[in-house]
Amino acid sequence: xxxxxxxxxxxxxxxxxxxxxxxxxxxxxxxxxxxxxxxxxxxxxxxxxxxxxxxxxxxxxxxxxxxxxxxxxxxxxxxxxxxxxxxxxxxxxxxxxxxxxxxxxxxxxxxxxxxxxxxxxxxxxxxxxxxxxxxxxxxxxxxxxxxxxxxxxxxxxxxxxxxxxxxxxxxxxxxxxxxxxxxxxxxxxxxxxxxxxxxxxxxxxxxxxxxxxxxxxxxxxxxxxxxxxxxxxxxxxxxxxxxxxxxxxxxxxxxxxxxxxxxxxxxxxxxxxxxxxxxxxxxxxxxxxxxxxxxxxxxxxxxxxxxx
Numbered sequence: 001x002x003x004x005x006x007x008x009x010x011x012x013x014x015x016x017x018x019x020x021x022x023x024x025x026x027x028x029x030x031x032x033x034x035x036x037x038x039x040x041x042x043x044x045x046x047x048x049x050x051x052x053x054x055x056x057x058x059x060x061x062x063x064x065x066x067x068x069x070x071x072x073x074x075x076x077x078x079x080x081x082x083x084x085x086x087x088x089x090x091x092x093x094x095x096x097x098x099x100x101x102x103x104x105x106x107x108x109x110x111x112x113x114x115x116x117x118x119x120x121x122x123x124x125x126x127x128x129x130x131x132x133x134x135x136x137x138x139x140x141x142x143x144x145x146x147x148x149x150x151x152x153x154x155x156x157x158x159x160x161x162x163x164x165x166x167x168x169x170x171x172x173x174x175x176x177x178x179x180x181x182x183x184x185x186x187x188x189x190x191x192x193x194x195x196x197x198x199x200x201x202x203x204x205x206x207x208x209x210x211x212x213x214x215x216x217x218x219x220x221x222x223x224x225x226x227x228x229x230x231x232x233x234x235x236x237x238x239x240x241x242x243x244x245x246x247x248x249x250x251x252x253x254x255x256x257x258x259x260x261x262x263x264x265x266x267x268x269x270x271x272x273x274x275x276x277x278x279x280x281x282x283x284x285x286x287x288x289x290x291x292x293x294x295x296x297x298x299x300x301x302x303x304x305x306x307x308x
């Protein structure tokens with residue numbers, strides 16, 4: 001069918017899936033679709049393939065043709081964008097769009113959560129990271145990747161419970177209902193768990209997080225300790241943003257609703273529902289302008305931008 005109008009594409013590229021959303025000049029949703037992982041950790045070529053697969057599916061839903069991409073402005077948020085060489089590699093990719101803006105998925109989520117205004121988010125999902133914006137400056141905390149970082153994340157929760165399950169298998173600690181269920185996943189064979197761990201990725205560990213949350217909410221002592229530790233890690237990031245003078249705080253990600261009740265009452269009271277998601281933040285970028293200079297050595301990225 002095709003169209004001659006200008007359109008806008010928002011991409012939320014994560015380690016589990018890539019989401020694409022296309023809107024017209026008036027903000028009307030034209031099409032949306034998902035594809036596979038688009039984190040830079042799966043490789044730039046594979047990440048770009050996922051981006052284009054999701055975009056093409058959303059465009060088909062919108063009745064757009066490939067030639068319409070030349071009138072489409074794209075904002076793309078990608079997990080792992082902060083890796084060395086990622087920005088240069090992505091900006092070298094030949095693309096079919098009128099313009100493209102790449103940022104981290106965390107920055108896209110922060111822009112979406114607070115509609116481009118000053119504020120901060122903590123992502124609690126497969127991984128974890130804190131991203132804040134104040135006076136046009138981006139502040140990024142943690143999020144270096146599992147297993148060296150991402151405290152309080154689903155992957156971190158999974159790692160803790162597998163480790164404790166192995167301790168219980170050796171009778172070095174109490175075998176609670178939670179740890180019994182985790183051991184059942186490995187047929188009660190610690191060496192099966194070890195073989196699994198040699199190939200397991202963050203998403204594999206994170207699959208245990210809902211089990212831990214369920215048992216914690218049922219009073220399992222080990223589950224409670226793991227979740228309390230995760231909530232402390234998430235709460236520490238929120239506190240650091242408050243200390244920097246950022247008042248608008250949101251908790252986002254697949255574990256956000258599950259972790260929130262375990263935060264301290266004062267932090268829970270400060271949380272506000274995000275205005276939009278990461279794809280919405282990416283759409284703000286597609287409609288506006290973001291000028292990102294080199295990262296500071298202290299990792300507080302001085303990202304100067306203006307949303308128009």
